Amino acid sequence: MIYSCEIVLTPDKAGDKEELYIQAARKLKLNRGEITAVVPERRSIDGRSRDPVYRIQASVYTNELPSGSPYQFNFTPSDASKRAAIVGSGPAGLFAALKLIELGVTPVIFERGKNVRDRRRDLRAIQQFDTVNPDSNYCFGEGGAGTYSDGKLYTRSTKRGDIKRILSLLVHHGAHPDILIDAHPHIGSNKLPKVIEAIRNTILECGGEIHFGSRVTDIYTEHNRISGLQVNGSTDFVFNQIILAPGHSARDVFRMLERRNFALESKPYALGVRIEHPQEMINRKQYHNSKYIPLLPAASYSITCQAEGKGAFSxxxxxxxxxxxxxxxxxxxxxxxxxxxxxxxxxxNSGFVVTVDQRDFEQQGFGGIFAGMDFQQFIEQRAFSTTGTQQAPAQRVTDFLNGITSNSLPPASYIPGFKSVPLAEIFTEEITSALQSALRMADKKLSGFISEEAVICAPESRTSSPVTVLRDKETLESTSHQGLYPAGEGCGYAGGIISAAIDGERTAMALFQKYFS
Ligand SMILES: Cc1cc2nc3c(=O)[nH]c(=O)nc-3n(C[C@H](O)[C@H](O)[C@H](O)COP(=O)(O)OP(=O)(O)OC[C@H]3O[C@@H](n4cnc5c(N)ncnc54)[C@H](O)[C@@H]3O)c2cc1C
Structure with a gap:
């Protein structure tokens, strides 16, 4: 028999397996000896009371043992005569590749950046020597923007697809199984590269190809059908199906698509600052100075509000x-x-951003499909002009609100360092004013959000893609060209690792259905 129940544990008991059994028995009025297994299905921290507790939704077994996971993966070599190209090895591209393999199609991935290991050297170069490699950085390279990210694995949208399946695939490739039950699963930047390497190995072992250092510079068409692609401006490949998953920062790809008359649209996004506080202060606020703070994970927050007609959010x-x-x-x-x-x-730290749209772009003289992208770049270049290096312009939150330059800045985590700059110099008046209002509202929701120790730097500008590459809602194929499947965050269909992975799978299935089934 399988029962379901919620077990509440104090943080000092959270790691105690026997306590789970005792609590389950008490809750279900069973004898401890009757229970054959307690399987946590979902675990969250409830910080509403004075002392936070773990809430565990569990399946409790008597007279039987749990069967295995409903998700079993068996990747076998795909059919070499069925091939589809994938542009980008971010979560969308990699999960599209895994799905194609499951469907018997051989994925051929073109990735402008380097493998996870070599990529690390370029990240160090940005941090220490101000050198930005346009093909290998925090956004570009194996695993995409997801690899050296925070590795949070939650998505606001549950409508998009089977999140558990994506998490199970990550576990299959070496991620900790806790991500299957945590309400806010997280992998971390030190662990993600290994998972990405394992996914790469699955793809290669099944006959897939991954071409690093291969920037797709053109996509060829004949009578509005895909006929191939060009890599690094010189090498051509013949393909009739392409999954396009280049991420939100592939400005060169978007410009190439426009030159080639693919259907694109400008898209609003959000822009603002990154705010940093001492973690200890956030812990105290979110965990109400609880005695259990040392036993609890670093606390997070999520803030949304409306400020001067703009949506604002952490x-x-x-x-x-x-x-x-x-x-x-x-x-x-x-x-x-x-x-x-x-x-x-x-x-x-957290991004703290406000929505920007056509009105903001036009005010600065930007129009057309790339209005948002040009505006984004304009703000980023303006920020650079204030420091001339990868040092980020920064200001104490209190000074930003009072419109004064910070005389000093608090200690911060940003390795290239901060330079004191009034951030109003970077943004438009409307954005500055909306951010100021939003910060004041945020302080009402989380007191201490505005404090002497809080510092903001800018710009947080790559929150989502500034364009949409249009696709049909049902077939997921480009509305202008047959054989092209726009996917993931860059094409406007995902926001975050999980939703990008789900979208990658969806496009792979749609492509298979039309061309290979
Ligand atoms: C620092 C950082 C932290 C983040 N933290 C989180 C987090 O904690 N949780 C979360 O859910 N999301 C996080 N994100 C966002 C998340 O990484 C993205 O939403 C996700 O990676 C999008 O997946 P994608 O596959 O659509 O695109 P991407 O991951 O951006 O991948 C696109 C890939 O395409 C490649 N590419 C681009 N142009 C070309 C070309 N012309 N030819 C060949 N290849 C090309 C790029 O090199 C890249 O590898 C973070 C992002 C960053 C930058």
């Missing part, structure tokens, strides 16, 4: 994380955040 919050330089070209500054699996840095 974005990609990284408890115990660091702020990273995520530019993809020299001469621009972009900030983002990441963390290691232990989330043990002294800082809590």
């Amino acid at each position: 974005f990609c919050m990284c408890p115990g994380g660091i702020i990273v330089p995520a530019a993809t070209s020299p001469g621009e500054i972009v900030v983002n955040g990441m963390s290691m699996s232990r989330r043990d840095s002294k800082f809590a």
Whole structure:
């Protein structure tokens, strides 16, 4: 017999397996000896009360044992005569490749960046020497923007697809099984590269190909059908089906698509700052100074509000994380955040952004399909012009609100360092004003959000793609060209690792159905 029940444990008992059995027996009025297994299905921290507790939704077994996971994966070599190209090895591209293999189609991935190991050297070069390699950075390279990210694996949208399947695939490739039950699963930047390597091995072992250092520079068509692609401006490949998953920062790809008359649209997105607080302060606030703080994971927060007609929200919050330089070209500054699996840095950082749309773009004289992209680049270059290096312009939150330059800046996690700059110099008046209002509202929701220790740097500008590559809602094929499947975040169909992975799978299935089934 299988029962379901919620078990509540204090943090000091959270790792105690026997306690799970005792609590389950008490809750279900069973004898401890009758229970053959307690399997946690979902685990969350409830911080509403004075002392936070773990809430565990569990399946409790009597007279039988749990059967295995409903998700079993058996990757076998695919059919070499059925081939489809994939542009980009981010979560969308990699999960599209795995799906194609399951369907018997051989994926051929073209990735402009390097493998996870070699990529690390380029990340160090940005951090330490201000050198941005336009093909290998925090956004570009094996695993995409997901590899050296925070590795949070939750998505607001449950409508998009089978999240558990994606998490199970990550576990199959070496991620910790806890991600299957945690309400806010997280892998961490130190663990993600190994998982990505394991996915690469599956793809290669099944006959798939991954071409690193292979920037797709053109896509060929004949009578509005895909006929091939060009790599690095010189080498041509024949393909009739392409999954296009280049991520939100592939500005050159979007421009090439427009030159080739693919259907594209400008898209609103969000832009703002990254805010950093001492993690210890966030812990105290979120865990109400509980005696259990040392036993609890670094606390997070999520804030949304409306400010001066703009949506405002915290974005990609990284408890115990660091702020990273995520530019993809020299001469621009972009900030983002990441963390290691232990989330043990002294800082809590988060994007804090407001929505920007056609009105903001036009005000600065930007129009057409690339209005948002040009505006984004304009802000990033403006930020760079204030420091001339990967040092990020920064200001104490209190000074930003009072419109004064910071005389000093608090300690921060950003390795290239901060330079004191009034951030109003970077944004438009409307954005500055909306951010100021939103910060004041955020402080009402999380007191201490505005404090002397809080610092903001800018710009947080790569929150989602500034364009949509249009596709049919049902067939997922480009509305302008047969054989092209726009996928993932860059084409406007995902936001985050999980939703990009789900979208990659969906496009692979759609492609298979039309061309190979
Ligand atoms: C620092 C950082 C932290 C993040 N933290 C999180 C997090 O904690 N949780 C979360 O869910 N999301 C996070 N994100 C966002 C997440 O990484 C993305 O949403 C996700 O990776 C999008 O997946 P994708 O496959 O659509 O695109 P991407 O991951 O961007 O992958 C696109 C790939 O295409 C390649 N490419 C681009 N142009 C070409 C070309 N012309 N030819 C060949 N290849 C090309 C790129 O090199 C890249 O590898 C973070 C992002 C960053 C930058």
